[in-house]
Amino acid sequence: MEIILIKLSIAHLLGDFFLQPDKWVEEKERLKLRSSKLYIHVAVHIALTLIVLYSLDSWKAALLIGVFHLAIDAAKLWFQKPRTKRLWFFIDQILHFLTIFAVAWICTGMPNISIPVAIQPNVWLLICFALFLTMPAATMIRVVIARWIPDSSLGASGSQKSLQDAGKFIGILERLLIYVFVLTNHFEAVGFLLAAKSIFRFGDLKEAHDIKLTEYVLIGTLLSFGIAIIVALGTTFII
Numbered sequence: 001m002e003i004i005l006i007k008l009s010i011a012h013l014l015g016d017f018f019l020q021p022d023k024w025v026e027e028k029e030r031l032k033l034r035s036s037k038l039y040i041h042v043a044v045h046i047a048l049t050l051i052v053l054y055s056l057d058s059w060k061a062a063l064l065i066g067v068f069h070l071a072i073d074a075a076k077l078w079f080q081k082p083r084t085k086r087l088w089f090f091i092d093q094i095l096h097f098l099t100i101f102a103v104a105w106i107c108t109g110m111p112n113i114s115i116p117v118a119i120q121p122n123v124w125l126l127i128c129f130a131l132f133l134t135m136p137a138a139t140m141i142r143v144v145i146a147r148w149i150p151d152s153s154l155g156a157s158g159s160q161k162s163l164q165d166a167g168k169f170i171g172i173l174e175r176l177l178i179y180v181f182v183l184t185n186h187f188e189a190v191g192f193l194l195a196a197k198s199i200f201r202f203g204d205l206k207e208a209h210d211i212k213l214t215e216y217v218l219i220g221t222l223l224s225f226g227i228a229i230i231v232a233l234g235t236t237f238i239i
Helices: 002-018 022-034 036-052 056-079 082-106 121-132 135-148 156-161 166-183 187-208 211-238
Strands: none
Touching: 002 036, 002 056, 002 082, 002 121, 002 135, 022 036, 022 056, 036 056, 056 082, 082 135, 121 135, 121 166, 121 211, 135 166, 135 211, 166 187, 166 211, 187 211
């Protein structure tokens, strides 16, 4: 069951956070069940399930994932309001992973075409958590700290001085580095990374004289580091 659970989790992370453009999300929220992107999104998850399980015999698992994913996404689109979007994001992800657990339990023992890497659950586990620390973790952090976005960070002058999506990719890189450092038992490198980021980032914030922006960046940084450390420690514990 464990290997199927990990593979289905990887497929979900890829489908929800890597292969779903923001334009699809906007259209789904606007048109709800009339959006073609909703059904394309579900089809992507079905295809990914077939791919990660390496077998056409897994069509039952893929169909179950598709049906439940459609039902959960439809419920989210109908019931979420602007003020409850943050709550529904987490409800949606929890329900998806509960579904994945149920499907993995139902399909335990399903025929699976194996390759050398596929018989090593630890490899799949490392890949799964590494993927989580990229776009999924970035989305989660953005949802959590959205309520504290300071007005000064949205100004035109600030956007001209910063590269597009630079903060997101810096966060992804720092979480992956922390993941590697903890897995290789180099905790001192995590402290060095935090110190290096503080020198470059918080120096600019000090010059800006904006307490709210500084606190906003600090919350995001600590969340990013905290999530990466917890995931890395959890990975080492499981392995």
